Amino acid sequence: MNLPFLEQNGVLAIGGIDVARLADRAGRTPFFAYDRAAIDARVRMLRDKLPGDIELHYSIKANPMQAIVHHLATRVDGFDVASASEMALALDTGAGARQIGFAGPGKERDELRRAVASGVNIHLESVTQLHLVAALGWELGLRPNVAIRVNPNFHVGQSGMRMGGGAAQFGIDAEQVPALLREVDAHDVALVGFHLFWGSQCLHAATIIQAQQQSAELVTRLATDLPTAPRYVNMGGGFGIPYFAGDTPLDIDAVTQAMHGWLPQFHDRLPGTRIVLELGRYLVGEAGVYVCRVIDRKASRGRTFLITDGGLHHHLAASGNFGQVLRRNFPALLGNRLNDAPQERCDIVGCLCTPLDRIADDVPLPDARIGDFVVVLQSGAYGRSASPADFLGHPAAIEMLV
Structure with missing residues (x-):
């Protein structure tokens, strides 16, 4: 694993602090x-x-920690939000309303009222939302x-999660957009852009390149009869x-070169139209760690469990319960024992009363002791805010930007 932070005397350090x-x-x-240095x-x-x-827009749902959002406000060009709370968080940074896009298939009336009042760009996902x-x-x-x-009329190949291309709760089917554009023209609203989201968590450069090119082609066709080119x-x-x-x-070089x-x-076909990349986990995912402590170890029928x-x-x-079909381990290590050679294979589990509470299965580790720090890497996105924090009533995890 290529870490943006590593060790001080055999101890993992984040932001220069072990x-x-x-x-x-x-x-x-x-x-x-x-x-923060890794994010920058x-x-x-x-x-x-x-x-x-x-x-560049930051998708706040990836990690809505207030300090991260405010830190990124001076580094990105805007935000993408999916609730009134995220919208308020983005506006509190001082970002201009026109640099905020509000997406989501189930926007409540009160949320939309606040969005209209604030002047943000509302991404319509149904005729109902337009009305x-x-x-x-x-x-x-x-x-x-x-x-x-x-909702694009093309399918992507190797993507971690498909967000469009077939029947979907997200967006308006591409073939229905011309009729919706006529509806938009009949209402007193300002059409400022289009939003296509074909998928997420893709590691395959050729898939991203193809999806971007097909998205560009689709939008230029949809915008052909508009009186002016969309703003973005x-x-x-x-x-x-x-x-x-x-x-x-x-392979980010392949994507950006394309x-x-x-x-x-x-730009020849839609002069003046800006392209926005909405990134979340790619900006913050590798910059974060989750740290917990071993409070017990036990043997059970030939296996060692670190609790x-x-x-x-x-x-x-x-834990593998956020979309994995076959459970695989996030990279995990003992943060205070980096220089110690692996001595045993362990299952690292949490403190909850459910067999689903697993952090890593059958991982090679140094001879683990009570008090050691278990560090889960790649934890900067979809961590604390994407988890059932109230389950069993344990204290919430602390967050720090360092």
Whole structure:
């Protein structure tokens, strides 16, 4: 695993601070720690490789920790949100309303009212949403900004999670968009863009390249009869990070070089239209760790179990219960024993009363002791906020940006 942080005298360090000192700073385990320098390095790398007129948006759902969102506000060009709470968080950073896109298939009336009032770009996912937004605009005396989220009419290949291409709760089928555009034209709303989200967690560069090119082609066809070119097209992101043994990191050079190739033709056909990349886990996922402590060890019929004070209530994804079909281990290690050679194979489990509460199965580790720090890497995205924190009533995990 290629770490953006590593060791000080055999102890894992995040943001230059070793795990023991971080535990002292937190006051207890478990905790999540996020390395701001690693986040900054990822943003800089993308800025260096992407065409200069590509806009980067941070998808807050990946990690809505307030400190991370405020940190990224001065480093990205906008935010993508999926609830009124995320919208408020984005606006609190000082980001302009026109740099915020509000997506989601089930927007409540109150959420949409707040979105219209704030002036953010509302990504329509149904005719119902269009009618409701238009009515709210009339009620508030405002002209809402809307974009159409398109469920594309193409399928992607190697993607961790498909978000479109077949029947889906997300967006409006591409073949239904022309009729919706006529409806939009009949209402007092401002059409500002399109949003396509074909999938996520993709490590296959050729798939991303193909999806981006097909997205660009689809939007140019849909926008042919518009009186003016859309202000922006949000092409989603889909960039994945390696989680499991055997995963190959995304070839970002191949993706960005291809973008340099197809973007000029896109601008020829839709001059003035900005391309937005909506990235979440790719910006923050590898910059975070989850740290818990071994509180017991036991042998059971030939297997060694390390029982920790953490578990799926803090980090559902690492337990394998956040979309994995066949459970695989996130990279896990003993953060205070990096220089010690593996001596045994262990199952690392949490403290909950369910066999689903597993952090890692059959992993090689040094001779583990009570008090050792278990560190789960690749934990900067879809961790604390994506987990059932109230299950069994244990204390919430602390979060730190260091």
